[in-house]
Structures are given as C-alpha cells and as structure tokens.
Amino acid sequence: MADLSLNIIWNEARKTLDDLTHLAMDRTVRLAVTGLNQSGKTVFITSLIHQLLNANAGVGLPFFQVVNSGRLRGAKIILQPDMDIPFFRYDQFIQPLLSARPNWPNATDGISEIRLALRFQPDGMLRKSFSSGSTLYLDIIDYPGEWLLDLPMLDQDFQTWSQQIFQLCHEEPRRALSAKWRQYLSGLKLFHIAQEETLRQATQLYTEFLHACKSKEVGLNFLQPGRFFVPGEFKDTPLLTFCPLEIVPGPVTPGSIQDIMTQRFESYKERVVGQFFKKHFSSFDRQIVLIDLLKALNYGPWHFADTRNALTAILESFNYGQSNIISRLFKPKIDKLLFAATKVDHVAANQHHNLERLVNRLVIKPANDAVYLGVEVKTMAISSMVCTETVVREHEGRRLSFVQGTPKGRDQEILLFPGEIPENLPTPADWAENRFNFLEFKPRPAMDAESGQLPHIRLDQALEFLLGDKLL
Numbered sequence: 001m002a003d004l005s006l007n008i009i010w011n012e013a014r015k016t017l018d019d020l021t022h023l024a025m026d027r028t029v030r031l032a033v034t035g036l037n038q039s040g041k042t043v044f045i046t047s048l049i050h051q052l053l054n055a056n057a058g059v060g061l062p063f064f065q066v067v068n069s070g071r072l073r074g075a076k077i078i079l080q081p082d083m084d085i086p087f088f089r090y091d092q093f094i095q096p097l098l099s100a101r102p103n104w105p106n107a108t109d110g111i112s113e114i115r116l117a118l119r120f121q122p123d124g125m126l127r128k129s130f131s132s133g134s135t136l137y138l139d140i141i142d143y144p145g146e147w148l149l150d151l152p153m154l155d156q157d158f159q160t161w162s163q164q165i166f167q168l169c170h171e172e173p174r175r176a177l178s179a180k181w182r183q184y185l186s187g188l189k190l191f192h193i194a195q196e197e198t199l200r201q202a203t204q205l206y207t208e209f210l211h212a213c214k215s216k217e218v219g220l221n222f223l224q225p226g227r228f229f230v231p232g233e234f235k236d237t238p239l240l241t242f243c244p245l246e247i248v249p250g251p252v253t254p255g256s257i258q259d260i261m262t263q264r265f266e267s268y269k270e271r272v273v274g275q276f277f278k279k280h281f282s283s284f285d286r287q288i289v290l291i292d293l294l295k296a297l298n299y300g301p302w303h304f305a306d307t308r309n310a311l312t313a314i315l316e317s318f319n320y321g322q323s324n325i326i327s328r329l330f331k332p333k334i335d336k337l338l339f340a341a342t343k344v345d346h347v348a349a350n351q352h353h354n355l356e357r358l359v360n361r362l363v364i365k366p367a368n369d370a371v372y373l374g375v376e377v378k379t380m381a382i383s384s385m386v387c388t389e390t391v392v393r394e395h396e397g398r399r400l401s402f403v404q405g406t407p408k409g410r411d412q413e414i415l416l417f418p419g420e421i422p423e424n425l426p427t428p429a430d431w432a433e434n435r436f437n438f439l440e441f442k443p444r445p446a447m448d449a450e451s452g453q454l455p456h457i458r459l460d461q462a463l464e465f466l467l468g469d470k471l472l
Helices: 002-024 041-053 090-098 127-128 145-155 160-170 179-186 194-216 257-281 295-301 302-313 326-328 349-372 428-432 459-470
Strands: 028-037 071-076 112-120 136-140 286-291 335-343 376-381 389-395 398-405 412-418
Touching: 028 041, 028 459, 041 071, 041 090, 041 112, 041 136, 041 459, 071 349, 112 389, 112 412, 127 194, 136 459, 145 257, 145 302, 160 257, 194 257, 286 302, 286 459, 295 302, 295 349, 302 349, 335 349, 349 376, 349 398
Parallel strands: 028 136, 028 286, 286 335, 335 376
Antiparallel strands: 071 112, 112 136, 389 398, 398 412
16 A cells, blocks of 8 residues: 555656656647637637647648648647646547538537647757657647636726626616616615525526627627636535625625625635636646637627727736746746637638738737737637638629638538628728628538648648747
8 A cells, every 4th residue: 555655656746747847848838728709619629639630641731830841750649737627529529520521519618638749850950960859748728718708807806896897787788688687786785684595696697697698699708707607616606606786885794795795706716716827827838819700790899899808808817928947837927829810711811811900900909018028929810620712703893702611501502702801990880881791601521531631721820820939
C-alpha cells in the first residue's frame, strides 16, 4: 500500500515537472476557444483538429508556414493533462461531418479539453543542427461564451451590476421579455426578511427572461450570469439563487431580501466566476472568440448593438501582457487574441473582406487599448467548413456574385444572391431597408475526407497567427 502511494506521488510530481519544463521551454500552448451565441464553436474545434491531423496530406493549409515549408512531421491526439476536465469528443463530432449525408454535430455546453502533440523540424540552420525534431503540445480548451461574459462581474458590486441589467431592460427586446420578472419584483419589499421561496421565484423568472433573450428567435449575447444557462454542479444551489434588484439607497436590513441577494451575488463572484478565472482562464496563452456576425445583421440594430457590447466586455476582461519565461511559469497571460467572424462562406467571396473590416470596426477602440498593453489582436473572417461556392452571373446587365448551396430546411441546392456586407457600421438607413437576410446552410459532403480535405476558409491563417511563432 505504501509503495502504491509513493508511485502515485512520484507520478504526480513527474507530471508537474514535465508540465513546468514544457512551459519554460515554450513547448506548451493553451489555446482557449469560446464563442458568442450559436457561433459554431464545436465545428470550429473539430475542423481545426482534423486539419492538423491530416496536414501532411498536402492540401488545405497553405498559409500555415510549418506545413507550407514541409517542417511539420505529424500531429496526433494524446492524453490530456487535466484529469478533472471532460474530454472534447473529437471522435464523435467528426463523424457527422464526414458522413455521406453530412450534418452539423451537437453543440457543446460546458468546458472540455483535448491535447495534440505537433512534431516539427525547427527552422534555421543553428536550431536544425542541435535538434532532430521538436514537439509542441497544444491544449485546446473549449468553454462557453457565457462564462467569459461573467468575468466583468468580478469588478462590480451588486448594486452596480443590478443597475447595468435594469438599464439594458429599458430597451427592447429586453423590456418586453423581462416584464413578468420586473412585475414580480415590483411587489417585493426589499427590506423584508428573505424567504427561500421568494428568492427562488424571483430567480426562476429572471432565468426564464435570460433564456428568452438567448432563444433562436431573439439571439442576444450579453447575458449574465452565465452559469444560469450551464449550471453544472451548482444547479439548485443558493449560489445560483439570486437576481438583480432595483435597489433603493439606504441602510440594509440584515437577513433582508436585498441583503441575501447581495451575499449570494458576492459568493457567485468568488466561488464560481473567480474560481473559473483562477483555475482555467488565468492559465490560457492564446484565445479565439468566434462571432456569428451575419446573424447579428439579420436580427437588426438592437442585436447588433448587443453583440458590440458583448465584444467590448470580453476585451476588457483579458489579463493582457506579453509572455516570457517567468510569466509562463508563474503568471501566464493571454498574449494573442483573435476575433473571428464565422460562416463567411454564407456570403459571396467578394464580401469576405467587408465582413472582416466590420468585425474590426466593432472592436477597434478596446482592441487598441489591448495592443498598447502588449497583446496582439487580430480580426478575421473564416469558415470552419465550406458549405457553398461563389458563382458569378449576369443579372439585368450587371455581374453579380451569388452563392450556391443547400439552405437549412431544404433538400436541394439553390443559387441565391445573399446581399452585401457593409464595411462600416450599419446606418439607420441600412436597418430601415431590411437589407440583411443571410441564410444558414447545410454542410456539403467532403470531397476526400480521408485525405483531410474538409474545405475551409482561412483556418490556416488562424493557425499561423495563433501558433506560428511557437513552431519556428
């Protein structure tokens, strides 16, 4: 029994030493992937892994320099380092994409992880002389965007946070969606002693309001607290039994509704948001945030403004700064951040540049602040798996770019003109004309799935930005 305990201690110590060695030698990158509502996060991670595993088939990643130069020897999935985080089931998610009649895999709703080992030949004569090959360990961590949007709460007290939520509820569609919850609160005396049933009812109505905001019909992004959507082990606990209140200034009665709600808010910050930050977020090296900007345009000005608010809050939450050997060992920091507009294949190729410019417009001010503090920020328009092709046709004397593909809900491909993306922020006239109506598409059968030919747009450029400097 003693020998078994010593073996366990030795194995854990060796694992910790290995992890520290890889960090010190810059051989491990923890890439965090999250996305705003319905942005295609699961498909992105699955496609990214598939491209890396099949990179040496000679197709698909021309702008990923380690592949283009022939220095990537191979990639494989290996045991992940964190035993308390669920495994990202690449094996399950890739199957529906590779089938003869492909369909989209189910979305993930919690945190998960997968580790890849990338074996490569170092660049440069000197490094080649002293090394027959190097390995980069890539940890991909998938987590809900709602958890990322909770991080700004760490810098707020209960009254400030409540005021922010009620301010948002002054405008539609939140105003109508929150009516039942706000009506219930109007009948409460916040100085009365709290009863658990009252707290539960207020929380239930607020949770229903949040879910209505996130529904496919509304599709808002800036929603807090995130754990109200993915409660996990905290389901039905007091930690998730609180909601914003319209607080009246003055002394707070101990044990009152306001007092208990305040306590639970602070406990949520400390034990849920704070623990996520300490355990996971603070250890990330690189981050990509996925955005379905086409959906934001479809839904109108209020949804577009909500997406902008969410992106601003995200940028303000990062632990910025350039990494070095000391920070990698003791205080990791995110030093590269990529904002990627997804599903760019749903518009014609001549609109891709405008979509990228529009993302850049949305984040330019907070991004400039991040760049000043040392983080590299980039915007990009990508497609994890191409579902359409661009077709140029003559129409009423003009050459127009159409897309050809199978929209969701249909069985046959069609040719349609999807419209144009504004390269600047939409004007009131743009919204008044109802000019945005971008469709969703079904995946196409892979041309040659066994050789890694899952068609994508700019995944190789995303990989080069996120990993290229680690593979020299």
